[in-house]
Amino acid sequence: xxxxxxxxxxxxxxxxxxxxxxxxxxxxxxxxxxxxxxxxxxxxxxxxxxxxxxxxxxxxxxxxxxxxxxxxxxxxxxxxxxxxxxxxxxxxxxxxxxxxxxxxxxxxxxxxxxxxxxxxxxxxxxxxxxxxxxxxxxxxxxxxxxxxxxxxxxxxxxxxxxxxxxxxxxxxxxxxxxxxxxxxxxxxxxxxxxxxxxxxxxxxxxxxxxxxxxxxxxxxxxxxxxxxxxxxxxxxxxxxxxxxxxxxxxxxxxxxxxxxxxxxxxxxxxxxxxxxxxxxxxxxxxxxxxxxxxxxxxxxxxxxxxxxxxxxxxxxxxxxxxxxxxxxxxxxxxxxxxxxxxxxxxxxxxxxxxxxxxxxxxxxxxxxxxxxxxxxxxxxxxxxxxxxxxxxxxxxxxxxxxxxx
Ligand SMILES: Cc1ncc(COP(=O)(O)O)c(C=O)c1O
Numbered sequence: 062x063x064x065x066x067x068x069x070x071x072x073x074x075x076x077x078x079x080x081x082x083x084x085x086x087x088x089x090x091x092x093x094x095x096x097x098x099x100x101x102x103x104x105x106x107x108x109x110x111x112x113x114x115x116x117x118x119x120x121x122x123x124x125x126x127x128x129x130x131x132x133x134x135x136x137x138x139x140x141x142x143x144x145x146x147x148x149x150x151x152x153x154x155x156x157x158x159x160x161x162x163x164x165x166x167x168x169x170x171x172x173x174x175x176x177x178x179x180x181x182x183x184x185x186x187x188x189x190x191x192x193x194x195x196x197x198x199x200x201x202x203x204x205x206x207x208x209x210x211x212x213x214x215x216x217x218x219x220x221x222x223x224x225x226x227x228x229x230x231x232x233x234x235x236x237x238x239x240x241x242x243x244x245x246x247x248x249x250x251x252x253x254x255x256x257x258x259x260x261x262x263x264x265x266x267x268x269x270x271x272x273x274x275x276x277x278x279x280x281x282x283x284x285x286x287x288x289x290x291x292x293x294x295x296x297x298x299x300x301x302x303x304x305x306x307x308x309x310x311x312x313x314x315x316x317x318x319x320x321x322x323x324x325x326x327x328x329x330x331x332x333x334x335x336x337x338x339x340x341x342x343x344x345x346x347x348x349x350x351x352x353x354x355x356x357x358x359x360x361x362x363x364x365x366x367x368x369x370x371x372x373x374x375x376x377x378x379x380x381x382x383x384x385x386x387x388x389x390x391x392x393x394x395x396x397x398x399x400x401x402x403x404x405x406x407x408x409x410x411x412x413x414x415x416x417x418x419x420x421x422x423x424x425x426x427x428x429x430x431x432x433x434x435x436x437x438x439x440x441x442x443x444x445x446x447x448x449x450x451x452x453x454x455x456x457x458x459x460x461x462x463x464x465x466x
Contacts, residue, residue, distance in 0.1 A: 130158025162309030
């Protein structure tokens with residue numbers, strides 16, 4: 062069947078291949094430990110759910126809502142930025158509520174891109190960073206995902222060699238899938254570069270509250286002058302474990318936000334009002350639930366790194382996010398991340414996300430989500446140990462991708 066212009070730009074999700082195998086294995090009765098998705102498993106805190114059920118009783122809330130978010134919600138987001146980052150935002154012109162940050166990001170891409178525009182995106186990255194822009198007709202040029210001097214070398218080269226000159230650069234720290242974190246010094250250099258070359262920065266800060274060290278991840282907007290070129294995206298999905306509610310935000314530069322709000326005004330009427338009111342209660346409410354969830358992810362991280370390490374797979378401990386970015390054990394590296402993920406699923410009953418699904422430079426890695434409890438992670442480590450003990454035998458029966466090519 063012939064593909065449409067847009068769908069040709071959207072290859073089937075690599076993760077689908079692992080998902081299909083996962084479903085088939087489960088249908089056969091296998092107990093798959095699913096660390097493949099970035100789907101938080103913790104429940105939304107009860108006070109937020111209660112607010113939703115209270116507000117939904119009022120028929121006035123059943124009407125169309127406000128596309129860029131109700132005023133109280135935008136004010137609550139501005140208050141969060143001031144409290145957490147010391148950044149003052151005008152809730153009317155510098156804050157837009159979105160249907161999850163993914164929708165906000167994709168519609169920002171629609172709003173600012175002309176066909177053939179060049180956008181700089183980390184590789185590997187969360188798929189919407191590239192595909193949001195590809196759908197909007199942009200061309201993507203990759204930059205390294207790890208914050209450091211190499212990023213600036215790539216940015217300089219991109220400005221010299223891209224025709225037309227890039228319109229935007231995407232930054233995502235704490236990063237999905239790599240869990241890299243960036244500090245304010247790095248952001249200062251990014252902002253200086255972007256201002257010098259008149260390039261927008263789109264900063265994805267979805268993991269602003271999921272961190273394990275003493276220093277919380279900064280906002281790009283903390284850099285003086287950043288607001289002249291930056292839009293930043295945050296989400297309640299991870300912070301309050303509300304992934305299914307679809308509440309996120311874009312904040313920052315007024316021109317960018319006005320463009321996003323305009324596109325959205327043609328597409329949606331905003332989230333259901335009771336959801337927006339409950340989201341407001343979340344942002345204005347107690348923070349102990351955030352701390353509790355952060356600690357849960359931290360304990361899981363420690364169990365994962367420690368138990369997988371003892372089983373024979375050394376995984377660097379992520380400092381933030383809800384993922385570990387795990388180098389494929391040497392012995393299996395030639396398989397590539399997709400074949401290795403399939404093998405792990407079949408032989409160890411562990412599902413992970415193959416790094417290739419996040420970009421070509423991710424193929425030596427798999428992403429492991431901290432989305433199962435400690436007991437299940439320990440179970441995964443036991444399965445892993447058995448798998449690694451029989452690795453030579455297993456590998457004997459598998460043709461490495463590099464050899465098969
Ligand atoms: C880096 C990053 N950005 C955005 C999102 C999407 O979040 P939301 O649920 O707000 O659309 C995710 C979800 O996994 C993510 O990892």
